[in-house]
Amino acid sequence: MDALPANATRFLADAEALAALIPDGARIAMPPDYSLPAMAVVRALVRRRARGLRLLGVPVLGMCADLLIGAGCVAEVETSAVSLGEAGLAPRFTEAAEKGEIAVRDATCPMVHSGLQAAEKGVPFMPLRGVLGSDLVAGRPDWKVIQNPLAQDDPIILAPAISPDVALFHARWADRAGNVWLGRRRELATIAHAAKAAFVSFEHLREGDMLEDELLAPGVLGSVYVSALAPAPRGAWPLGVADEYGIDDAHLMTYAKAARTREGFRSYLEQWVLTPEKSFSPA
Amino acid sequence: MIARLIGDAAHVAVGAASPIPATACALLAARGRHLRVSLLHKRKGNPFSEGSRELFDLAGQGRIDVFFLGGAQIDGEANVNLVRAEGRRFPGSFGSAFMYFAARRTILFREEHSRRVLVPKVEFVSAPGSSAPGVWRRGGPQALLTGKALFAWQAERRRFRLESVHPGSSLEEVREATGFDFDCDPSVPQTAAPAPEDLALLRGPVAREITANYPAFGSRVWEAGISHSKS
Numbered sequence: 001m002d003a004l005p006a007n008a009t010r011f012l013a014d015a016e017a018l019a020a021l022i023p024d025g026a027r028i029a030m031p032p033d034y035s036l037p038a039m040a041v042v043r044a045l046v047r048r049r050a051r052g053l054r055l056l057g058v059p060v061l062g063m064c065a066d067l068l069i070g071a072g073c074v075a076e077v078e079t080s081a082v083s084l085g086e087a088g089l090a091p092r093f094t095e096a097a098e099k100g101e102i103a104v105r106d107a108t109c110p111m112v113h114s115g116l117q118a119a120e121k122g123v124p125f126m127p128l129r130g131v132l133g134s135d136l137v138a139g140r141p142d143w144k145v146i147q148n149p150l151a152q153d154d155p156i157i158l159a160p161a162i163s164p165d166v167a168l169f170h171a172r173w174a175d176r177a178g179n180v181w182l183g184r185r186r187e188l189a190t191i192a193h194a195a196k197a198a199f200v201s202f203e204h205l206r207e208g209d210m211l212e213d214e215l216l217a218p219g220v221l222g223s224v225y226v227s228a229l230a231p232a233p234r235g236a237w238p239l240g241v242a243d244e245y246g247i248d249d250a251h252l253m254t255y256a257k258a259a260r261t262r263e264g265f266r267s268y269l270e271q272w273v274l275t276p277e278k279s280f281s282p283a
Numbered sequence: 284m285i286a287r288l289i290g291d292a293a294h295v296a297v298g299a300a301s302p303i304p305a306t307a308c309a310l311l312a313a314r315g316r317h318l319r320v321s322l323l324h325k326r327k328g329n330p331f332s333e334g335s336r337e338l339f340d341l342a343g344q345g346r347i348d349v350f351f352l353g354g355a356q357i358d359g360e361a362n363v364n365l366v367r368a369e370g371r372r373f374p375g376s377f378g379s380a381f382m383y384f385a386a387r388r389t390i391l392f393r394e395e396h397s398r399r400v401l402v403p404k405v406e407f408v409s410a411p412g413s414s415a416p417g418v419w420r421r422g423g424p425q426a427l428l429t430g431k432a433l434f435a436w437q438a439e440r441r442r443f444r445l446e447s448v449h450p451g452s453s454l455e456e457v458r459e460a461t462g463f464d465f466d467c468d469p470s471v472p473q474t475a476a477p478a479p480e481d482l483a484l485l486r487g488p489v490a491r492e493i494t495a496n497y498p499a500f501g502s503r504v505w506e507a508g509i510s511h512s513k514s
Binding site for chain 2: 253
Protein backbone atom coordinates (compact mmCIF):
# COMPACT_ATOMS: atom_id res chain seq x y z
CA MET A 1 0.00 0.00 0.00
CA ASP A 2 1.26 3.48 -0.87
CA ALA A 3 2.26 5.71 2.02
CA LEU A 4 0.05 8.74 2.52
CA PRO A 5 1.54 12.03 1.33
CA ALA A 6 3.12 14.05 4.13
CA ASN A 7 0.34 16.67 4.01
CA ALA A 8 -2.59 14.25 3.98
CA THR A 9 -5.38 14.96 6.43
CA ARG A 10 -5.28 12.67 9.47
CA PHE A 11 -8.55 11.25 10.78
CA LEU A 12 -8.45 10.88 14.55
CA ALA A 13 -10.75 9.11 16.97
CA ASP A 14 -12.06 12.01 19.02
CA ALA A 15 -11.53 15.46 20.54
CA GLU A 16 -8.99 14.04 23.02
CA ALA A 17 -6.80 12.91 20.14
CA LEU A 18 -6.96 16.38 18.53
CA ALA A 19 -6.08 18.02 21.84
CA ALA A 20 -3.11 15.66 22.19
CA LEU A 21 -1.67 17.05 18.93
CA ILE A 22 -1.62 20.62 20.27
CA PRO A 23 1.64 21.13 22.18
CA ASP A 24 2.04 23.26 25.28
CA GLY A 25 3.03 26.80 24.32
CA ALA A 26 1.30 26.63 20.91
CA ARG A 27 -0.18 29.80 19.44
CA ILE A 28 -3.80 28.83 18.72
CA ALA A 29 -6.17 30.92 16.61
CA MET A 30 -9.81 30.52 17.63
CA PRO A 31 -13.13 32.03 16.50
CA PRO A 32 -15.71 33.94 18.58
CA ASP A 33 -18.55 32.11 20.29
CA TYR A 34 -20.88 32.76 17.34
CA SER A 35 -18.56 31.21 14.77
CA LEU A 36 -18.08 27.49 15.48
CA PRO A 37 -15.70 27.23 18.42
CA ALA A 38 -14.34 23.70 19.01
CA MET A 39 -15.60 23.50 22.58
CA ALA A 40 -15.14 19.71 22.91
CA VAL A 41 -11.46 20.10 22.00
CA VAL A 42 -11.15 23.02 24.41
CA ARG A 43 -12.52 20.81 27.20
CA ALA A 44 -10.07 18.08 26.16
CA LEU A 45 -7.21 20.61 26.38
CA VAL A 46 -8.27 21.37 29.95
CA ARG A 47 -8.37 17.63 30.75
CA ARG A 48 -4.90 17.04 29.31
CA ARG A 49 -3.64 19.98 31.43
CA ALA A 50 -2.29 22.01 28.50
CA ARG A 51 0.03 24.79 29.64
CA GLY A 52 1.44 28.04 28.24
CA LEU A 53 -1.00 28.31 25.34
CA ARG A 54 -1.03 31.58 23.44
CA LEU A 55 -4.54 32.30 22.21
CA LEU A 56 -5.30 34.48 19.21
CA GLY A 57 -8.88 35.73 19.02
CA VAL A 58 -10.16 36.04 15.46
CA PRO A 59 -11.09 38.69 16.12
CA VAL A 60 -12.60 38.24 19.62
CA LEU A 61 -12.96 35.37 22.07
CA GLY A 62 -15.60 34.07 24.42
CA MET A 63 -16.24 31.05 26.58
CA CYS A 64 -13.54 28.87 24.98
CA ALA A 65 -10.85 31.35 26.09
CA ASP A 66 -12.39 31.89 29.52
CA LEU A 67 -12.39 28.14 30.23
CA LEU A 68 -8.77 27.72 29.16
CA ILE A 69 -7.66 30.78 31.15
CA GLY A 70 -9.49 29.70 34.28
CA ALA A 71 -7.99 26.21 34.04
CA GLY A 72 -4.47 27.65 33.93
CA CYS A 73 -3.77 26.58 30.34
CA VAL A 74 -2.98 30.05 28.97
CA ALA A 75 0.09 32.29 29.11
CA GLU A 76 -0.97 34.98 26.66
CA VAL A 77 -4.08 36.24 24.90
CA GLU A 78 -3.96 38.37 21.77
CA THR A 79 -7.45 39.57 20.97
CA SER A 80 -9.76 42.50 20.27
CA ALA A 81 -11.97 41.48 23.21
CA VAL A 82 -12.96 38.60 25.46
CA SER A 83 -16.62 38.59 26.43
CA LEU A 84 -19.51 36.22 27.04
CA GLY A 85 -21.88 38.46 25.07
CA GLU A 86 -25.25 38.67 26.81
CA ALA A 87 -23.90 36.63 29.73
CA GLY A 88 -21.57 39.53 30.50
CA LEU A 89 -17.86 39.84 31.19
CA ALA A 90 -15.69 36.76 30.82
CA PRO A 91 -14.93 36.33 34.53
CA ARG A 92 -11.78 34.20 34.41
CA PHE A 93 -10.21 36.40 31.70
CA THR A 94 -11.12 39.54 33.64
CA GLU A 95 -9.55 38.35 36.89
CA ALA A 96 -6.43 36.90 35.24
CA ALA A 97 -5.87 40.15 33.31
CA GLU A 98 -6.45 42.34 36.37
CA LYS A 99 -4.01 40.26 38.46
CA GLY A 100 -1.42 40.08 35.69
CA GLU A 101 -1.58 36.27 35.57
CA ILE A 102 -1.75 36.31 31.77
CA ALA A 103 -0.23 38.65 29.20
CA VAL A 104 -2.84 40.49 27.13
CA ARG A 105 -1.91 41.88 23.73
CA ASP A 106 -4.81 44.15 22.89
CA ALA A 107 -5.81 44.40 19.24
CA THR A 108 -8.70 45.74 17.19
CA CYS A 109 -10.73 43.37 15.01
CA PRO A 110 -9.72 44.36 11.48
CA MET A 111 -6.00 44.38 12.41
CA VAL A 112 -6.35 40.68 13.25
CA HIS A 113 -8.26 39.90 10.06
CA SER A 114 -5.75 41.87 7.98
CA GLY A 115 -2.75 40.10 9.57
CA LEU A 116 -4.26 36.71 8.72
CA GLN A 117 -5.07 37.84 5.19
CA ALA A 118 -1.44 38.92 4.74
CA ALA A 119 -0.29 35.46 5.90
CA GLU A 120 -2.67 33.63 3.56
CA LYS A 121 -1.25 35.63 0.64
CA GLY A 122 2.33 35.05 1.77
CA VAL A 123 3.08 38.80 2.01
CA PRO A 124 4.67 40.44 5.08
CA PHE A 125 1.94 42.91 5.99
CA MET A 126 -1.41 44.43 5.06
CA PRO A 127 -2.19 48.15 5.40
CA LEU A 128 -5.36 49.24 7.20
CA ARG A 129 -7.16 52.55 7.63
CA GLY A 130 -8.04 54.01 11.02
CA VAL A 131 -6.41 52.95 14.31
CA LEU A 132 -3.99 55.96 14.37
CA GLY A 133 -4.42 57.89 17.61
CA SER A 134 -5.62 54.83 19.52
CA ASP A 135 -3.55 53.89 22.59
CA LEU A 136 -3.54 50.37 21.18
CA VAL A 137 -0.70 51.42 18.87
CA ALA A 138 1.68 52.19 21.75
CA GLY A 139 1.16 48.68 23.13
CA ARG A 140 1.88 47.01 19.81
CA PRO A 141 5.48 47.66 18.66
CA ASP A 142 4.82 45.06 15.93
CA TRP A 143 2.29 47.40 14.32
CA LYS A 144 4.14 49.90 12.10
CA VAL A 145 2.97 53.28 10.84
CA ILE A 146 4.42 54.32 7.47
CA GLN A 147 3.75 56.99 4.88
CA ASN A 148 1.49 55.76 2.08
CA PRO A 149 4.05 55.43 -0.77
CA LEU A 150 1.31 56.11 -3.35
CA ALA A 151 0.26 59.47 -1.87
CA GLN A 152 1.68 62.42 0.03
CA ASP A 153 1.31 63.08 3.76
CA ASP A 154 -0.90 60.07 4.37
CA PRO A 155 0.19 57.99 7.35
CA ILE A 156 -1.19 54.45 7.39
CA ILE A 157 -0.81 51.49 9.75
CA LEU A 158 0.48 48.05 8.76
CA ALA A 159 -0.76 44.78 10.25
CA PRO A 160 2.12 42.28 10.23
CA ALA A 161 1.33 38.85 8.78
CA ILE A 162 0.04 36.44 11.46
CA SER A 163 0.79 32.71 11.11
CA PRO A 164 -0.62 30.93 14.15
CA ASP A 165 0.74 27.46 14.97
CA VAL A 166 -2.78 26.04 15.03
CA ALA A 167 -6.20 27.03 13.73
CA LEU A 168 -8.82 25.32 15.87
CA PHE A 169 -12.55 25.26 15.13
CA HIS A 170 -15.60 23.03 14.74
CA ALA A 171 -17.55 22.23 11.56
CA ARG A 172 -20.88 20.72 10.66
CA TRP A 173 -19.49 18.26 8.13
CA ALA A 174 -16.24 16.64 7.07
CA ASP A 175 -15.90 14.18 4.19
CA ARG A 176 -13.77 11.14 3.38
CA ALA A 177 -11.46 13.33 1.26
CA GLY A 178 -10.57 15.42 4.33
CA ASN A 179 -12.56 18.48 3.29
CA VAL A 180 -14.51 20.49 5.84
CA TRP A 181 -17.78 22.37 5.29
CA LEU A 182 -17.84 25.79 6.98
CA GLY A 183 -20.95 27.12 5.27
CA ARG A 184 -21.27 30.86 5.74
CA ARG A 185 -18.40 30.91 8.27
CA ARG A 186 -15.88 31.47 5.54
CA GLU A 187 -13.76 33.66 7.80
CA LEU A 188 -12.61 30.37 9.33
CA ALA A 189 -11.05 29.43 6.01
CA THR A 190 -8.76 32.45 6.29
CA ILE A 191 -7.58 31.28 9.71
CA ALA A 192 -6.82 27.84 8.29
CA HIS A 193 -5.05 29.32 5.24
CA ALA A 194 -2.85 31.45 7.49
CA ALA A 195 -2.08 28.84 10.18
CA LYS A 196 0.70 26.26 10.09
CA ALA A 197 -1.85 23.54 10.91
CA ALA A 198 -5.64 23.41 11.13
CA PHE A 199 -7.34 21.01 13.55
CA VAL A 200 -11.07 20.62 13.06
CA SER A 201 -13.72 18.73 15.01
CA PHE A 202 -16.94 17.94 13.19
CA GLU A 203 -20.55 16.85 13.71
CA HIS A 204 -21.05 14.38 10.86
CA LEU A 205 -18.88 12.54 8.34
CA ARG A 206 -20.15 12.58 4.75
CA GLU A 207 -19.32 10.02 2.13
CA GLY A 208 -17.62 11.23 -1.06
CA ASP A 209 -15.98 14.58 -1.83
CA MET A 210 -17.89 17.80 -1.11
CA LEU A 211 -15.80 19.70 -3.67
CA GLU A 212 -17.60 17.70 -6.38
CA ASP A 213 -20.91 19.26 -5.27
CA GLU A 214 -21.40 22.73 -6.77
CA LEU A 215 -23.78 23.82 -4.02
CA LEU A 216 -21.56 22.72 -1.14
CA ALA A 217 -18.19 23.69 -2.65
CA PRO A 218 -18.35 27.47 -1.89
CA GLY A 219 -18.60 26.67 1.83
CA VAL A 220 -15.81 24.08 1.79
CA LEU A 221 -12.34 24.37 3.27
CA GLY A 222 -10.19 22.11 1.08
CA SER A 223 -8.29 19.26 2.69
CA VAL A 224 -4.96 20.79 1.64
CA TYR A 225 -5.32 23.10 4.66
CA VAL A 226 -6.70 20.52 7.09
CA SER A 227 -4.06 18.74 9.19
CA ALA A 228 -6.32 16.61 11.34
CA LEU A 229 -10.01 15.89 11.83
CA ALA A 230 -11.97 14.22 14.57
CA PRO A 231 -15.67 13.56 15.16
CA ALA A 232 -17.21 15.44 18.07
CA PRO A 233 -21.01 15.23 18.08
CA ARG A 234 -22.42 18.40 19.69
CA GLY A 235 -18.81 19.51 19.76
CA ALA A 236 -19.63 23.24 19.79
CA TRP A 237 -21.96 22.92 22.82
CA PRO A 238 -22.88 25.09 24.73
CA LEU A 239 -22.39 27.22 21.61
CA GLY A 240 -24.31 26.39 18.46
CA VAL A 241 -24.01 24.97 14.96
CA ALA A 242 -26.46 26.54 12.50
CA ASP A 243 -29.33 24.21 11.55
CA GLU A 244 -28.04 21.53 13.98
CA TYR A 245 -28.48 23.03 17.44
CA GLY A 246 -28.75 26.52 18.87
CA ILE A 247 -26.77 28.32 21.54
CA ASP A 248 -27.52 26.99 25.03
CA ASP A 249 -28.14 30.43 26.52
CA ALA A 250 -29.18 29.05 29.89
CA HIS A 251 -25.94 27.11 30.20
CA LEU A 252 -23.87 30.19 29.28
CA MET A 253 -25.62 32.08 32.08
CA THR A 254 -24.92 29.18 34.46
CA TYR A 255 -21.25 29.29 33.49
CA ALA A 256 -21.00 33.07 33.78
CA LYS A 257 -22.44 32.91 37.28
CA ALA A 258 -20.31 29.97 38.45
CA ALA A 259 -17.08 31.41 37.05
CA ARG A 260 -17.38 34.63 39.06
CA THR A 261 -15.30 32.97 41.77
CA ARG A 262 -12.39 30.54 41.56
CA GLU A 263 -14.32 28.04 43.67
CA GLY A 264 -17.39 28.29 41.45
CA PHE A 265 -15.21 27.82 38.39
CA ARG A 266 -13.56 24.73 39.94
CA SER A 267 -16.92 23.13 40.60
CA TYR A 268 -18.05 23.99 37.05
CA LEU A 269 -14.96 22.17 35.76
CA GLU A 270 -15.66 19.19 37.99
CA GLN A 271 -19.22 18.95 36.76
CA TRP A 272 -18.93 19.77 33.06
CA VAL A 273 -15.32 19.43 31.91
CA LEU A 274 -13.27 16.97 33.96
CA THR A 275 -15.82 14.19 33.50
CA PRO A 276 -15.57 12.23 30.23
CA GLU A 277 -17.27 14.11 27.41
CA LYS A 278 -19.92 11.53 26.49
CA SER A 279 -21.46 11.32 29.92
CA PHE A 280 -23.01 14.75 29.87
CA SER A 281 -23.65 15.86 26.27
CA PRO A 282 -27.31 16.82 26.44
CA ALA A 283 -29.68 15.66 23.78
CA MET B 284 -34.47 58.39 20.13
CA ILE B 285 -31.87 56.24 18.37
CA ALA B 286 -34.35 55.76 15.56
CA ARG B 287 -34.50 59.58 15.22
CA LEU B 288 -30.71 59.84 15.24
CA ILE B 289 -30.35 57.27 12.47
CA GLY B 290 -32.23 59.79 10.32
CA ASP B 291 -31.91 59.27 6.59
CA ALA B 292 -29.12 56.69 6.67
CA ALA B 293 -29.39 53.84 4.16
CA HIS B 294 -27.19 51.24 5.86
CA VAL B 295 -26.80 50.81 9.62
CA ALA B 296 -24.51 48.21 11.17
CA VAL B 297 -24.79 46.90 14.72
CA GLY B 298 -21.82 45.24 16.37
CA ALA B 299 -21.28 43.24 19.55
CA ALA B 300 -23.62 43.45 22.55
CA SER B 301 -25.82 46.28 21.30
CA PRO B 302 -29.44 45.16 21.78
CA ILE B 303 -30.82 48.69 22.23
CA PRO B 304 -29.41 50.06 18.95
CA ALA B 305 -30.61 46.84 17.30
CA THR B 306 -34.06 47.56 18.73
CA ALA B 307 -34.04 51.05 17.19
CA CYS B 308 -33.16 49.61 13.79
CA ALA B 309 -35.92 47.02 14.09
CA LEU B 310 -38.37 49.79 14.98
CA LEU B 311 -37.49 51.73 11.82
CA ALA B 312 -37.95 48.58 9.77
CA ALA B 313 -41.28 47.88 11.50
CA ARG B 314 -42.45 51.39 10.54
CA GLY B 315 -41.86 50.40 6.94
CA ARG B 316 -38.77 52.55 6.42
CA HIS B 317 -36.45 51.08 3.82
CA LEU B 318 -33.24 50.60 5.73
CA ARG B 319 -30.51 48.00 5.38
CA VAL B 320 -29.56 46.75 8.83
CA SER B 321 -26.52 44.53 9.24
CA LEU B 322 -26.70 42.84 12.61
CA LEU B 323 -23.38 41.10 13.35
CA HIS B 324 -25.00 38.82 15.93
CA LYS B 325 -28.10 37.87 13.95
CA ARG B 326 -28.61 34.18 14.65
CA LYS B 327 -30.76 33.21 11.67
CA GLY B 328 -30.24 34.77 8.26
CA ASN B 329 -27.10 36.61 9.35
CA PRO B 330 -26.22 39.23 6.71
CA PHE B 331 -22.59 38.10 6.36
CA SER B 332 -20.97 35.08 4.77
CA GLU B 333 -17.45 36.06 5.86
CA GLY B 334 -18.20 36.90 9.48
CA SER B 335 -17.11 40.13 11.07
CA ARG B 336 -14.39 40.63 8.47
CA GLU B 337 -17.09 41.52 6.00
CA LEU B 338 -18.46 44.19 8.36
CA PHE B 339 -15.05 45.88 8.51
CA ASP B 340 -14.50 45.59 4.77
CA LEU B 341 -17.91 47.20 4.15
CA ALA B 342 -17.02 50.04 6.50
CA GLY B 343 -13.59 50.45 4.92
CA GLN B 344 -15.24 51.04 1.55
CA GLY B 345 -17.68 53.58 2.98
CA ARG B 346 -20.73 51.34 2.75
CA ILE B 347 -21.76 51.77 6.42
CA ASP B 348 -23.60 55.01 7.20
CA VAL B 349 -24.21 54.58 10.92
CA PHE B 350 -22.48 52.51 13.59
CA PHE B 351 -22.82 52.35 17.40
CA LEU B 352 -20.14 52.35 20.07
CA GLY B 353 -20.37 52.11 23.84
CA GLY B 354 -17.58 52.49 26.34
CA ALA B 355 -16.43 51.64 29.84
CA GLN B 356 -15.48 55.33 29.79
CA ILE B 357 -16.36 58.13 27.37
CA ASP B 358 -14.82 61.58 27.77
CA GLY B 359 -15.69 65.14 26.77
CA GLU B 360 -13.61 64.85 23.60
CA ALA B 361 -15.63 61.79 22.54
CA ASN B 362 -12.73 59.41 23.16
CA VAL B 363 -13.88 55.88 23.93
CA ASN B 364 -12.25 53.44 26.37
CA LEU B 365 -13.18 49.77 26.23
CA VAL B 366 -10.01 48.35 27.81
CA ARG B 367 -9.37 49.32 31.44
CA ALA B 368 -10.45 51.83 34.10
CA GLU B 369 -9.76 52.20 37.81
CA GLY B 370 -7.83 48.93 37.93
CA ARG B 371 -10.64 47.02 36.27
CA ARG B 372 -10.25 45.15 33.02
CA PHE B 373 -12.98 45.42 30.38
CA PRO B 374 -13.49 43.10 27.38
CA GLY B 375 -11.39 45.06 24.88
CA SER B 376 -11.56 47.48 21.98
CA PHE B 377 -13.46 45.25 19.51
CA GLY B 378 -13.46 47.01 16.12
CA SER B 379 -13.82 50.51 17.59
CA ALA B 380 -10.36 51.76 16.58
CA PHE B 381 -11.37 51.20 12.96
CA MET B 382 -15.12 51.69 12.84
CA TYR B 383 -14.99 55.14 14.50
CA PHE B 384 -12.92 56.32 11.51
CA ALA B 385 -14.56 54.37 8.70
CA ALA B 386 -18.30 54.53 9.41
CA ARG B 387 -19.82 57.80 8.21
CA ARG B 388 -21.44 58.50 11.58
CA THR B 389 -21.09 56.89 15.00
CA ILE B 390 -23.72 57.13 17.73
CA LEU B 391 -22.16 56.75 21.17
CA PHE B 392 -24.53 54.90 23.43
CA ARG B 393 -24.35 54.04 27.13
CA GLU B 394 -27.31 53.48 29.45
CA GLU B 395 -25.35 54.29 32.61
CA HIS B 396 -24.96 58.05 32.97
CA SER B 397 -22.53 58.63 35.84
CA ARG B 398 -19.20 60.25 36.61
CA ARG B 399 -17.71 56.76 36.57
CA VAL B 400 -18.54 56.43 32.86
CA LEU B 401 -18.60 60.03 31.58
CA VAL B 402 -15.14 61.17 32.63
CA PRO B 403 -12.98 64.26 31.99
CA LYS B 404 -10.31 62.11 30.30
CA VAL B 405 -10.41 58.40 29.49
CA GLU B 406 -7.67 56.23 31.00
CA PHE B 407 -7.11 54.43 27.72
CA VAL B 408 -8.07 55.59 24.22
CA SER B 409 -9.48 52.58 22.38
CA ALA B 410 -10.75 54.90 19.66
CA PRO B 411 -10.17 58.67 19.46
CA GLY B 412 -13.06 61.10 19.00
CA SER B 413 -11.13 63.22 16.54
CA SER B 414 -7.94 62.99 14.53
CA ALA B 415 -5.07 65.29 13.62
CA PRO B 416 -5.26 67.00 10.23
CA GLY B 417 -3.72 64.76 7.60
CA VAL B 418 -4.88 61.53 9.25
CA TRP B 419 -7.42 59.73 7.09
CA ARG B 420 -10.85 59.78 8.68
CA ARG B 421 -14.18 59.38 6.89
CA GLY B 422 -16.49 59.86 9.85
CA GLY B 423 -16.74 60.35 13.57
CA PRO B 424 -19.09 60.90 16.46
CA GLN B 425 -22.59 62.22 15.83
CA ALA B 426 -24.15 62.11 19.29
CA LEU B 427 -23.91 60.61 22.75
CA LEU B 428 -27.08 59.06 24.13
CA THR B 429 -27.38 57.93 27.75
CA GLY B 430 -30.15 56.88 30.09
CA LYS B 431 -30.55 60.51 31.18
CA ALA B 432 -29.83 62.73 28.17
CA LEU B 433 -28.86 63.27 24.57
CA PHE B 434 -25.72 65.22 23.60
CA ALA B 435 -24.83 66.33 20.08
CA TRP B 436 -21.19 66.30 19.04
CA GLN B 437 -19.79 69.60 17.73
CA ALA B 438 -16.84 68.56 15.56
CA GLU B 439 -15.49 72.09 15.07
CA ARG B 440 -15.44 72.82 18.83
CA ARG B 441 -14.56 69.24 19.83
CA ARG B 442 -17.18 69.46 22.57
CA PHE B 443 -20.57 67.99 23.35
CA ARG B 444 -23.70 70.14 23.51
CA LEU B 445 -26.62 68.97 25.61
CA GLU B 446 -29.56 68.54 23.25
CA SER B 447 -32.29 67.25 25.53
CA VAL B 448 -32.90 65.74 28.96
CA HIS B 449 -35.02 62.60 29.24
CA PRO B 450 -38.29 62.65 31.18
CA GLY B 451 -37.61 61.87 34.83
CA SER B 452 -34.25 63.60 34.80
CA SER B 453 -33.20 67.24 35.07
CA LEU B 454 -30.42 69.54 33.90
CA GLU B 455 -29.00 69.65 37.44
CA GLU B 456 -29.01 65.87 37.65
CA VAL B 457 -27.28 65.61 34.25
CA ARG B 458 -24.60 68.12 35.35
CA GLU B 459 -24.10 66.23 38.61
CA ALA B 460 -23.70 62.89 36.82
CA THR B 461 -21.43 64.10 33.99
CA GLY B 462 -17.68 64.21 34.60
CA PHE B 463 -16.86 66.42 31.61
CA ASP B 464 -17.74 69.96 30.63
CA PHE B 465 -20.33 70.47 27.90
CA ASP B 466 -22.16 73.31 26.18
CA CYS B 467 -25.75 73.81 27.21
CA ASP B 468 -28.66 76.16 26.71
CA PRO B 469 -30.27 76.84 30.14
CA SER B 470 -33.67 76.20 28.57
CA VAL B 471 -32.65 72.78 27.26
CA PRO B 472 -35.78 70.85 26.19
CA GLN B 473 -37.06 67.56 27.46
CA THR B 474 -36.52 64.54 25.22
CA ALA B 475 -39.77 63.74 23.42
CA ALA B 476 -41.37 60.47 24.53
CA PRO B 477 -41.91 57.74 21.94
CA ALA B 478 -45.19 57.98 20.01
CA PRO B 479 -47.94 55.51 21.03
CA GLU B 480 -47.78 53.77 17.65
CA ASP B 481 -44.02 53.27 18.10
CA LEU B 482 -44.58 51.81 21.55
CA ALA B 483 -47.05 49.37 20.05
CA LEU B 484 -44.50 48.31 17.45
CA LEU B 485 -41.78 48.02 20.11
CA ARG B 486 -43.93 45.73 22.24
CA GLY B 487 -45.06 43.65 19.28
CA PRO B 488 -43.01 42.75 16.20
CA VAL B 489 -39.83 44.46 17.43
CA ALA B 490 -39.86 42.59 20.74
CA ARG B 491 -40.22 39.28 18.92
CA GLU B 492 -37.36 39.97 16.52
CA ILE B 493 -34.94 41.28 19.13
CA THR B 494 -35.64 38.48 21.60
CA ALA B 495 -34.64 35.95 18.92
CA ASN B 496 -31.17 37.50 18.72
CA TYR B 497 -30.71 38.85 22.25
CA PRO B 498 -32.74 36.44 24.41
CA ALA B 499 -31.57 37.72 27.81
CA PHE B 500 -32.21 41.37 26.86
CA GLY B 501 -35.58 40.49 25.35
CA SER B 502 -36.85 38.63 28.39
CA ARG B 503 -35.56 41.34 30.76
CA VAL B 504 -37.16 44.23 28.90
CA TRP B 505 -40.37 42.85 27.54
CA GLU B 506 -41.36 40.33 30.18
CA ALA B 507 -40.84 43.06 32.77
CA GLY B 508 -42.91 45.39 30.57
CA ILE B 509 -45.75 42.92 30.34
CA SER B 510 -45.90 42.34 34.09
CA HIS B 511 -45.73 46.10 34.63
CA SER B 512 -48.70 46.76 32.35
CA LYS B 513 -50.73 44.13 34.22
CA SER B 514 -50.12 45.72 37.61
